[in-house]
Amino acid sequence: MNVKIDSRKIEKGDTFVALRGIDHDGHAYIRQAIENGAAKIICEEGSYEVETCIVEDTRAYLVNYLKDTYYDKISKLKLIGITGTNGKTTSAFLLHQMLNKLGRKCGYIGTIGFYVGEKIRSLANTTPDIYDLYAILLQCLSLGCEYVVMEVSSQGLANHRVETLQFDYAVFTNLTQDHLDFHKTMERYALAKQELFRMLKPSGKAIINYDDSYKHYFLLEENENVTFGFTGGDFNVALDAADKEHTEFSVQCPAFTQNFSTNLIGTYNIYNLMASVVILTLEQFDSATIAQAAAALTLPKGRTECIHTGNNLIMVDYAHTPDAMSKVLTAARALTSGSIYVVFGCTGERDRDKRAKMSAIACKHADYVIMTHDDPHYEDQAQIYHDMTSGLSYDNYEIVHDRKDAIRKGISLLDTDDILLILGKGHEEFIVCRDKRIPFNDMNVARQCLSERRTPTAARICQSA
Ligand SMILES: CC(=O)N[C@H]1[C@@H](OP(=O)(O)OP(=O)(O)OC[C@H]2O[C@@H](n3ccc(=O)[nH]c3=O)[C@H](O)[C@@H]2O)O[C@H](CO)[C@@H](O)[C@@H]1O[C@H](C)C(=O)N[C@@H](C)C(=O)N[C@H](CCC(=O)O)C(=O)O
Numbered sequence: 001m002n003v004k005i006d007s008r009k010i011e012k013g014d015t016f017v018a019l020r021g022i023d024h025d026g027h028a029y030i031r032q033a034i035e036n037g038a039a040k041i042i043c044e045e046g047s048y049e050v051e052t053c054i055v056e057d058t059r060a061y062l063v064n065y066l067k068d069t070y071y072d073k074i075s076k077l078k079l080i081g082i083t084g085t086n087g088k089t090t091s092a093f094l095l096h097q098m099l100n101k102l103g104r105k106c107g108y109i110g111t112i113g114f115y116v117g118e119k120i121r122s123l124a125n126t127t128p129d130i131y132d133l134y135a136i137l138l139q140c141l142s143l144g145c146e147y148v149v150m151e152v153s154s155q156g157l158a159n160h161r162v163e164t165l166q167f168d169y170a171v172f173t174n175l176t177q178d179h180l181d182f183h184k185t186m187e188r189y190a191l192a193k194q195e196l197f198r199m200l201k202p203s204g205k206a207i208i209n210y211d212d213s214y215k216h217y218f219l220l221e222e223n224e225n226v227t228f229g230f231t232g233g234d235f236n237v238a239l240d241a242a243d244k245e246h247t248e249f250s251v252q253c254p255a256f257t258q259n260f261s262t263n264l265i266g267t268y269n270i271y272n273l274m275a276s277v278v279i280l281t282l283e284q285f286d287s288a289t290i291a292q293a294a295a296a297l298t299l300p301k302g303r304t305e306c307i308h309t310g311n312n313l314i315m316v317d318y319a320h321t322p323d324a325m326s327k328v329l330t331a332a333r334a335l336t337s338g339s340i341y342v343v344f345g346c347t348g349e350r351d352r353d354k355r356a357k358m359s360a361i362a363c364k365h366a367d368y369v370i371m372t373h374d375d376p377h378y379e380d381q382a383q384i385y386h387d388m389t390s391g392l393s394y395d396n397y398e399i400v401h402d403r404k405d406a407i408r409k410g411i412s413l414l415d416t417d418d419i420l421l422i423l424g425k426g427h428e429e430f431i432v433c434r435d436k437r438i439p440f441n442d443m444n445v446a447r448q449c450l451s452e453r454r455t456p457t458a459a460r461i462c463q464s465a
Pocket residue numbers: 005006007008018019020021022023024025026027029124125126127128129153154155156
């Protein structure tokens with residue numbers, strides 16, 4: 001595309017469209033765009049030495065341009081949008097994986113990046129803005145994709161990032177507290193997500209978690225709705241058996257009754273897998289083929305990612321909402337008769353109201369909790385700890401300010417069969433503190449702390465040899 005919205009990416013002869021964003025205004029970068037070689041500027045005001053076209057609303061101009069120029073092409077893709085508080089990345093990543101396994105080339109767009117089988121690149125947002133989105137969808141087409149599954153965040157919907165797109169499937173995973181700093185109330189949060197269900201193609205289908213108490217926001221009369229759940233729904237699930245390595249469940253629907261055995265653990269991951277089971281069924285795959293594809297799956301990076309060390313398990317997980325914490329702690333409890341330790345912190349400048357809830361859940365379900373920092377952004381860390389601990393009616397916790405020290409402390413507490421959960425940052429590679437991005441990955445740090453712990457022993461063995 002030689003029409004661009006980022007001055008830093010302008011090459012000689014390009015057209016620059018100056019967009020007014022939330023924090024930045026593209027009009028401030030017109031000079032830079034011209035210096036980089038822009039031959040034409042589309043903006044709302046100003047006069048420049050290159051060809052300039054003044055329009056009333058640059059964003060509306062861009063949206064129409066993308067739609068008129070590329071929509072016919074990208075509408076050939078089967079587009080699946082997944083929304084909900086938790087499980088978007090996992091559900092989308094599993095579906096992308098299963099479609100590719102079954103020989104249907106599929107792209108994935110979401111929190112962990114842009115993938116077509118392999119990772120192609122990281123993304124700044126879970127749901128990229130319309131310009132990036134069109135570019136990615138065009139790339140999916142050129143890579144031969146038939147399907148694209150994307151996470152659609154509530155901020156993405158509220159900020160019109162998926163404008164003009166029409167979906168073949170819209171999936172609702174669940175709704176629990178998060179992002180209330182942005183939406184203010186659960187009602188507005190639900191309504192923001194509901195928008196996805198008004199963006200279906202005429203032949204599109206809505207796939208909805210029947211067990212979620214907010215399902216009514218997503219079961220719109222005008223849509224063809226297909227539900228799944230343990231308590232009912234068109235695809236009714238029953239848990240048959242579960243151990244540390246496998247989960248067995250069965251699904252009953254009008255078309256079939258099928259047993260599944262998967263390497264995924266935690267009931268919440270069965271919910272995540274069910275979105276794929278339903279969509280693959282609607283795409284005419286037979287149930288035995290779907291069950292076969294579900295037998296061995298890889299979870300996205302940072303979701304229940306494990307280090308097995310002696311009799312202990314160290315698990316890094318992206319749980320950063322009260323519901324996710326409760327789900328992952330329940331799953332861990334089922335895996336051991338030993339103690340459970342948790343290291344976690346709360347993000348700064350995000351939903352303050354969930355902090356105390358997360359602490360209460362951690363202290364209730366774990367034996368001992370080490371609170372530390374997450375990404376403070378520009379917020380005072382002392383304020384974050386205050387929000388995490390005020391009114392807390394438990395005393396099985398301590399605060400260890402440095403996240404690496406907290407992880408080291410968690411590891412030092414492990415005794416036979418104990419589990420350490422390091423929560424909140426999952427796949428992330430940085431700690432964001434003020435304007436700094438400090439390299440930090442929970443999994444790498446846990447490995448480093450483990451090897452430090454082993455080194456003295458190894459040294460003793462070497463000395464005595
Ligand atoms: C507060 C917020 O939502 N900000 C989003 C917003 O930024 P913005 O409006 O300030 O715009 P901008 O893109 O930085 O700048 C405006 C224009 O100036 C241009 N520009 C800018 C700089 C420059 O040097 N040259 C230049 O030309 C930009 O290319 C753009 O055209 O638009 C950008 C482009 O879409 C987003 O990347 C950015 O998301 C920020 C990074 C963010 O953190 N957003 C969070 C709240 C978010 O959206 N999160 C959800 C996930 C939630 C979840 O599920 O957990 C998400 O979907 O990612």
